[in-house]
Amino acid sequence: MNKNFIILGGGQAAVYAAREIRKNDKESNIKILSEENFLPYERPPLSKDFLLNKKNQEDLFFHSSDVLKNENIDFENISINKVDFENKKLFTKNDDFYFYDSLLISTGSENKKLSLDNNLNDDIYYLRNLEEAKTIKEKVSNKNKITIIGGGFIGLEIASSLSQLQKKVTVIEIGSQLMGRIIPKQIADLVQKTHIEYGNEIILNKQIDKIIKKNGIYEILLNDNSLIETDFLIAGIGSAPSVKLFENTNLKLDNGIVTNEFCETSIKDVYAAGDVSNFYHPLYERTIRLESYQHAQNHGICAGKNIAGVKTEYTSIPWMWSDQFNLNLQLTGICDDYDEIIERGNDINNGVIYFFLKNKNIRGACGLGIAGKVGRDIRITSKLTEKNIIVDKQILADQNQKLNKLIQK
Amino acid sequence: MSEENWIEVGSTDSIEEEDLIRFDHQDKTFCVYRLTDGFYATDGICTHEAVHLEDGLVMDDEIECPMHQGIFNIKSGEALSPPACEDLKTYPVKVDNDKIFIKID
Numbered sequence: 001m002n003k004n005f006i007i008l009g010g011g012q013a014a015v016y017a018a019r020e021i022r023k024n025d026k027e028s029n030i031k032i033l034s035e036e037n038f039l040p041y042e043r044p045p046l047s048k049d050f051l052l053n054k055k056n057q058e059d060l061f062f063h064s065s066d067v068l069k070n071e072n073i074d075f076e077n078i079s080i081n082k083v084d085f086e087n088k089k090l091f092t093k094n095d096d097f098y099f100y101d102s103l104l105i106s107t108g109s110e111n112k113k114l115s116l117d118n119n120l121n122d123d124i125y126y127l128r129n130l131e132e133a134k135t136i137k138e139k140v141s142n143k144n145k146i147t148i149i150g151g152g153f154i155g156l157e158i159a160s161s162l163s164q165l166q167k168k169v170t171v172i173e174i175g176s177q178l179m180g181r182i183i184p185k186q187i188a189d190l191v192q193k194t195h196i197e198y199g200n201e202i203i204l205n206k207q208i209d210k211i212i213k214k215n216g217i218y219e220i221l222l223n224d225n226s227l228i229e230t231d232f233l234i235a236g237i238g239s240a241p242s243v244k245l246f247e248n249t250n251l252k253l254d255n256g257i258v259t260n261e262f263c264e265t266s267i268k269d270v271y272a273a274g275d276v277s278n279f280y281h282p283l284y285e286r287t288i289r290l291e292s293y294q295h296a297q298n299h300g301i302c303a304g305k306n307i308a309g310v311k312t313e314y315t316s317i318p319w320m321w322s323d324q325f326n327l328n329l330q331l332t333g334i335c336d337d338y339d340e341i342i343e344r345g346n347d348i349n350n351g352v353i354y355f356f357l358k359n360k361n362i363r364g365a366c367g368l369g370i371a372g373k374v375g376r377d378i379r380i381t382s383k384l385t386e387k388n389i390i391v392d393k394q395i396l397a398d399q400n401q402k403l404n405k406l407i408q409k
Numbered sequence: 410m411s412e413e414n415w416i417e418v419g420s421t422d423s424i425e426e427e428d429l430i431r432f433d434h435q436d437k438t439f440c441v442y443r444l445t446d447g448f449y450a451t452d453g454i455c456t457h458e459a460v461h462l463e464d465g466l467v468m469d470d471e472i473e474c475p476m477h478q479g480i481f482n483i484k485s486g487e488a489l490s491p492p493a494c495e496d497l498k499t500y501p502v503k504v505d506n507d508k509i510f511i512k513i514d
Contacts, residue, residue: 042492044477049458062491294478297491321477328460328476372464375475379466404427404466 003028005307006090006098008080009106009242010034012042012293013274013300015062017104018073020304031074033090033098038130039065039075044293046133047157048323052164053137057130085249085267102269102307105257106300107242109275109291114149114235120211123218124233127154140232144168147220147230149208151178153322155236156191160324163198170201170228172208172220179322181238184335184354186343187368194325194348203228239291241276254278256289261313263303273303282315283386284334284363292320317382318364326370330378333364333385344377345399353377360390376404383407415503415510421448422507429472431463434513439500441509442483444470448502449483450511456481456488456495472497 005021005028007014014032021030034040041060049055068075080098082091089097111126125136136158140146146162148155151173159169173180178188192202207223211233220228241256252258252266256278263271263279272279274296278289298316305312322329327348338356344367345352351369355362365381367374380403384391387407395401418432424443431453432439438453440462455462455474464475471489473480479493486497501512 044492293492319478323476372460372475375473375478376464376466379473379475379478407468 003101004099005030005102005104006100007032007104007106008090009108009274009276010036010038010040010075010077011106011108011274012040012062012296013106013108013303014104015040015068016297016300017106017273017304017307018068019063019071020301021308022071022073024305024308024310028101029074030072031076031098033076033078033080035077035079036129036131037077039063039068041130042293043128044321046130047127047154048161050133051137051158051161057134060130080245083245083249085251085270088269100269102271104263104303104307105246105265105270105272105276106274106296106303107245107276109239110242111235112238112240114237116211118211120213120218123213124149124235126235127158128239136234140165140167143231145170145229145231147172147218147228147233149233149235150237151175151202151204152181152236152238153179155234156195156324157322158234158236159195159200160198163195163200164325168199170203170230171195172203172206172222172228174205174207176205178202178204182331182335183329184341184356184366186354187329187352187366190348190352190368191324191327191329194327198325239275241278241289243276254287258287261315262306262311263299263314264306271303271307273299279314282313283317283388284337288318288334290318290320292318294319315386317386319378319382327368328371328374329366329368330374331364331366332378332382333362335364335366338363342393342396344397349373350399351377353381355381355396357393361385361388362391380404380407414512414514416513418450418509418511420507421504421509424448424509427467429463429465429467431461432511437513439511439513440472441502441511442467442472444483448504448509450500450502451481451483451486452498455479455493456497457493462497 039061045055080090081093091097145168147170151171177185210221212219218230257272259272259277259279275291278287302314319332335356338358340357342355351373353367355365362385429440429442440453442449457479460476466473480490481497486499
């Protein structure tokens with residue numbers, strides 16, 4: 001009998017899951033329910049090539065509507081208000097409902113918002129989705145001084161793009177380094193140096209005490225009493241998994257929806273994938289929640305297999321990138337749990353990589369280079385990590401020795 | 410096939426197995442690969458964003474872009490994994506007296 005597979009959320013994990021289910025199950029009904037009125041699209045260009053007008057909206061879609069139609073995957077733009085896990089129903093605000101046999105939750109994550117004590121909350125712009133990117137692109141066109149609150153990936157990518165659009169950019173970060181949540185300080189300092197060389201102002205260790213609007217100009221008062229004047233405010237201060245819909249249900253939540261290595265949640269026939277899932281990783285023997293392109297895709301594919309009955313463990317090694325100016329930063333594995341650091345290279349023109357080892361095994365690595373200079377070594381590191389291969393540290397530290405020999409059969 | 414379009418790239422021992430070299434000719438960049446069963450050539454720039462594939466990883470007949478991990482089949486040029494979606498152009502290769510030639514149209 002044909003089953004009803006419903007995917008809640010319409011991003012990258014959703015569409016890759018849907019197509020993977022279809023690969024393994026030609027008959028069942030597959031429906032994606034998305035709050036956004038766009039087919040699933042790539043988010044990485046939003047803060048970069050889309051702002052820079054190098055890519056248009058049409059360039060961002062993963063697949064055309066024809067691809068989904070040919071694979072008999074329904075895509076509906078609708079908002080779900082309530083979930084009844086016991087009776088396997090999803091309700092809209094009009095109390096219409098969808099019945100599912102298996103449900104995949106891939107609702108992603110949402111911006112954390114600043115809370116100001118005056119009426120300026122609506123004057124602060126965020127960039128996560130296509131609508132927000134369009135708004136920022138339009139609004140900054142006649143602005144000069146832009147302040148970005150938060151020195152994480154998204155803030156710095158926007159800072160890089162706006163600098164290339166000849167804007168005067170200031171980044172305010174509360175922490176003692178940029179990208180402090182996941183990027184090692186050594187790499188963060190190199191990125192900071194590049195931003196400064198291109199003319200961006202980077203302010204670390206400062207909190208915002210107050211923002212005042214005067215004649216269309218904002219005055220930002222910092223906790224050391226310094227004042228910044230700016231024409232436009234953008235914040236990128238992190239994100240939280242989109243789980244509001246499940247808060248009063250039996251679904252187990254802990255920094256997202258808790259899933260095992262098969263994308264299964266605490267409720268039978270309910271799966272979660274992508275940013276919203278805090279998943280168990282068998283190699284690291286802990287749960288991890290990731291917000292990255294590669295993870296959204298691979299986790300979606302893994303969920304699709306499991307939903308279609310092909311039991312598959314998720315063992316993908318985390319990988320993410322950020323492009324700022326001519327730099328490409330890459331991170332693989334986890335870089336916050338180590339007992340030894342090894343440096344490879346010291347010039348970003350040839351690439352600089354820090355390897356993080358624990359008990360002699362590589363746990364992760366973070367690299368920075370012009371264009372693709374660190375890509376091959378980071379990719380090889382993912383494979384070495386996955387296979388738990390113990391590597392001669394002298395080889396890791398010597399840029400003249402190729403790493404690809406280490407993984408060849 | 411006219412003879413003049415075959416361009417000499419270098420000697421066969423200039424490429425290790427499961428590896429590649431970059432080859433620039435006029436204003437174009439190519440990648441020439443040595444796989445277990447012979448030599449192959451593709452465009453040298455990723456179809457996703459303008460980055461040189463020479464810094465990418467060659468494995469099992471595939472080249473992976475070093476910047477965003479788009480993957481292409483070296484023999485067919487087919488884009489196998491996002492963010493790459495446009496195929497990579499491939500070129501005929503021949504070996505003559507331990508020298509590699511590619512045919513550029």
